[in-house]
Amino acid sequence: MIPFSPQTQTAIEFAADLFRSARRAVVLTGAGLSTPSGIPDFRSEGTGLWSRDEPLMVASLSTFRTAPEKFFQWFRPLASQIFNAQPNPAHLAMAEMEKAGRVHSVITQNIDMLHQKAGSKNVIEMHGTMRTLTCGQCYHQVDAIPYIGVFVECGEMPRCPKCGSVMKPDVILFGEQLPQSAWYQAQRDARECDLMLVAGSSLEVLPVAGLPMQALDRGAHLIIVNNSPTYINVRADVAILEDVADIIPAIAKRVFHG
Numbered sequence: 001m002i003p004f005s006p007q008t009q010t011a012i013e014f015a016a017d018l019f020r021s022a023r024r025a026v027v028l029t030g031a032g033l034s035t036p037s038g039i040p041d042f043r044s045e046g047t048g049l050w051s052r053d054e055p056l057m058v059a060s061l062s063t064f065r066t067a068p069e070k071f072f073q074w075f076r077p078l079a080s081q082i083f084n085a086q087p088n089p090a091h092l093a094m095a096e097m098e099k100a101g102r103v104h105s106v107i108t109q110n111i112d113m114l115h116q117k118a119g120s121k122n123v124i125e126m127h128g129t130m131r132t133l134t135c136g137q138c139y140h141q142v143d144a145i146p147y148i149g150v151f152v153e154c155g156e157m158p159r160c161p162k163c164g165s166v167m168k169p170d171v172i173l174f175g176e177q178l179p180q181s182a183w184y185q186a187q188r189d190a191r192e193c194d195l196m197l198v199a200g201s202s203l204e205v206l207p208v209a210g211l212p213m214q215a216l217d218r219g220a221h222l223i224i225v226n227n228s229p230t231y232i233n234v235r236a237d238v239a240i241l242e243d244v245a246d247i248i249p250a251i252a253k254r255v256f257h258g
């Protein structure tokens with residue numbers, strides 16, 4: 001690995017110091033955390049998946065309701081990528097920090113289950129999850145893995161074992177509300193933490209983008225690691241414009257070994 005610039009090295013050390021003195025640290029992650037694992041940014045334009053179809057149309061609740069086959073056609077390559085993806089060093093470092101009591105919870109905008117695959121336990125999924133499917137008719141919920149496997153193989157839409165209706169992955173589509181309990185929990189964690197690390201999120205999607213502000217308002221420290229600046233970088237104690245898969249493990253290493 002290329003050594004960090006002196007400026008980045010100093011920022012890493014400062015970030016590690018903040019973690020060491022934190023009583024309750026919370027992590028907020030977005031699509032940029034999973035791009036090193038090969039998952040395209042679900043919501044940003046210009047990626048292969050988005051450019052073929054109009055994402056706001058296809059990945060919306062109204063399309064799902066009126067033309068689920070259109071949704072599933074778009075969803076198929078994404079589902080395959082997500083189920084085959086592996087956590088990268090940033091996910092693993094966060095899980096290790098949680099295990100060591102250095103991270104209280106991970107609030108994520110991602111639906112790819114990579115934090116859980118890495119071993120994180122306290123994960124708040126703001127945009128839902130690929131882990132389960134729910135029937136639109138009778139609300140019966142099933143484990144997604146057997147259904148998505150068949151779907152990715154032969155393209156057949158997953159159907160409810162109880163009533164035969166099409167089942168929807170429990171991810172939050174455009175036009176759909178955030179899961180209420182996740183949102184309450186995220187707000188509580190943002191208010192109660194004394195350190196927030198934002199990693200791989202450009203903080204462009206509300207209301208999640210407002211969480212660091214809530215943390216700052218309560219006097220928490222803020223670290224931002226993202227390869228492009230966010231609206232709140234000016235208020236961060238540390239802001240590092242680099243790849244999360246390089247920086248987060250470097251911070252964790254410093255937290256553990258000085």
Ligand SMILES: [Zn+2]
Binds near residue numbers: 139160162163165
């Ligand atoms: Zn059903």
